Amino acid sequence: MPNPAPSPFLNHITQTLAQIDADGLMKSERMITSAQAGRISVNHEGVTHERVVNLCANNYLGLADHPALIAAAKGAMDDLGYGMASVRFICGTQDLHRQLEARLARFLGHDDSILFAACFDANGGLFEPLLGTEDAVISDSLNHASIIDGIRLCKARRYRFANSDMADLRTQLEAARADGARFIMIATDGVFSMDGYLARLPEIRALADEFGALLMVDDCHATGFMGPQGRGTPAHFGVQADVMTGTLGKALGGALGGYIAGPQPLIDLLRQRARPYLFSNALPPAIVAAGLAALDLVEAGDDLRAQLFENAAYWRAGLADAGFGLLDGAHPIIPVMLGDAKLAQAMAADLFQRGVYVAGFFFPVVPKGAARIRTQMNAKLTRDDLNFALDAFKAAGKATGVLK
Template sequence: MTAAFLTQISETLASIEAEGMMKRERLITSPQGGRITVEHAGQQRENVVNLCANNYLGLADHPALIAVAKDSYDAHGFGMASVRFICGTQDIHRQLEQRLAAFLGKEDSILFAACFDANAAVFEPLLGPEDAIISDALNHASIIDGIRLCKARRYRYSNSDMDDLEAKLKEARNSGARHIMIATDGVFSMDGYLANLPDVTNLAQKYAALVMVDDCHATGFMGPQGRGMAAHYGVDVDILTGTFGKALGGAIGGYIAGPQAVIDLLRQRARPYLFSNSLPPAMVIAALAALDLVEAGDDLRWQLFENTKYWRDGLASLGFDLLDGEHPIVPVMLGDARLSQQMATKLFDHGVYVAGFFFPVVPKGAARIRTQMNAALTKTDLDFALDGFAKAGRAVGAIS
């Protein structure tokens, strides 16, 4: 490796540091949960309130999931040491795919190492140069990268702007596109905004387009029995992608669910599926158990949204600038990247674990603390965290 190359890399890192945009990781030395133990900069804090995990239903340390994962090792081993089509498919992999498809109301599903891989896989095998993809401007990076891998013509519409979406649909149809796919997040994770799926699906029907939805921040807690955004609105979409790494247990793994023919072709052509190891048996077994908990989890969903309302009302009463919404993602807008990091540091001093979000995760000038509610948090936890926000916010000048 040349000195010139390393110098360039070092200069890039120095620039990131100078702009106040360096991301630093902190060590969690306990199980993931509503209260955690965190080590950072030589300081260890116990019983910290965790407000930045995607652990919406609080299942990441659920005893039932831990128990079935432990038991799985005797029956199914530790790892698969192979991709699926060679010798990496156990009975439990197909059980999970079929169970998940039934839960989501689809004919079949296919598992991936992560939803990032699922979104990287879904477009290229299904669409070619004769086709078109129309993507929401705020879609997750994995959708953007997946579209880049596909040879279909690309269009982008302004976030949830149905007039712009229709204009792009007309443009794609008039250009002679064979098939058109609309791609959108079900929930836009930086803002907590819900996609307008009723209007998206109406326009798709009008222009004979397909609809693909990434439902990572909805499956498990939005809609009846947590079946996601399409169920929340009572509409149907063609293809769903999602993750087991958030509400469905919080481990790892992604999926695509849809019509049988689509899933069958993805098994033959989806490169992240063909060239990546199968999910570990323990994760598969635990995901099956998580689906049982989620399907019967109305009490968890009720608690999650009770917490969300209490938390949002509390932050607003303190004078913080919040984005509107109903989702358990509640962004606290600060604007400046340095301020978001200072706020996160002060909150940690007060026993509250959050992360500052800034460019390139969000646009420059739109830095924030993205707080996320989960069902494991108690009113005592939330009051403790609100007190921390009040003290930290005043210390850094975010509120008066």
């Protein structure tokens, strides 16, 4: 059957896409034809580029292609099948799911945890069951989109404080108390992923305690490599978060799956009422088994963490010496600030031709005028990889006019 004639609605969408493209904001995808790793093969526009240095994956510890995770996933499929074909409370829970939830809880220092298909779902399902119209949630202005969307779904009164501005957080806490809030939850990323900044958790914790508020931390870009044994930003700072969310899709293997960890009654209520949990298929056995194997490697992974931060320091120093504009920090996320979206895309394309895989970040992922190339370090990158990439950055910087 032929397609119907274009409708005004589809014409409108086509015009919107054309404007996105004209503004230099169109995102494109390149096909990786190898395992995710420090060096990858990429097919772009019909041409395969072999052994490209990969500087934009969330594969912080290099576990995405680790043999132990692959073996665990294969073994789970042999023993337990491919998929669960059900949500958890009907017939989708296996003993493996509860093993991983208990293991994550112990690792993070909480009573229990609950698994979701992704941390986007975990954040989307967290707030609505816990907070009502009598309550308040106070969110950092740079929080991840999943926290913003999760807060939108709940009926609590919403307050926002400027990124890491403790005076503003105090002002919002005072406003919530003055407005008669029954319970207050402060929500923050542990690491702000576009910038590589760490939340000021000791000060936030102190303010939460002063005002009798709960502290929620999304630790996706920290679990596995920040803090002792990689237990995250709260452990890094020596404080306790009341609720933590995180992912298996970054340092813990790089596949998919999210979680919420916290006090037992809170987790029990989420099992009853968190909609993404109640209405999504259970994680497949292969993912869960690999998650358990990843935690084994992470807990014994001081060498990987040391290499990751050694790489990050070397890379940051090399970029700074070359003259690139960077944001301050010590996290393995190291953004190269360019300002203009088209420039970020042009430099990313130039780098790809030189054998370095990066992505330009621009509005709406970051504010207008703050476009960048976000580089991310990996424990499996070698010094030769980093030197090769630094040479490519210098050449691409000169070719695009970023460097003089």
